Amino acid sequence: MKAHEIYSTVDPSVVTQMLDWFRDNDRNVYKSALASLAQSRKLRLVFIQKKPVPEQYAWILKTLKSKQSDTIGEHLMQAWLMAGHQDMLAKFCDEVGIEHDGKGSVTGELPAELDAAKLDAAVDALLADFDPKVVTLYLTVFNLQVPGGWQTLTEKLDSDERLSLS
Helix, strand or coil, X not given: CCHHHXXXXXXXXXXXXXXXXXXXXXXXXXXHHHHHXXXXXXCCHHHHHCCCHHHHHHHHHHHHCCHHHHHHHHHHHHHHHHHHCHHHHHHHHHHHCCCECXXXXXXXXXXXXXXXXXXXXXXXXXXXXXXXXXXXXXXXXXXXXXXXXXXXXXXXXXXXXXXXXX
């Protein structure tokens, strides 16, 4: 699944959470993303900045659903998850046995396979503590880290009804 496909599927409230987080915690990333998206649409940044925030968010989401915005969209998701959800990422890495820096950033090699039993336990633990839609987004993005994703994670995302982006 590419970034534009994720944005086309994900509940808009998750994108709102992400954009709110950037506006509150890393305004430079928000402004940079807005500028890049405006440039990709051949619009002047000021045109977008003059819109009220809800309209900016709607325009951003609409633009992120475009194939040409994949790189920006993927970067935004990764930056938000890595900076805004470190506790969730660390918990997942701990549960599945992936070495990380204590903040969820992988320090060693990614495993060739994910153990199904550990993955099931990790998903249960994450869903007990975090918003299911954000957990699903994280797992979906994490699965993009290897070509074709991990079979066990792909199957889990496809079969577990608790894991829904929409």
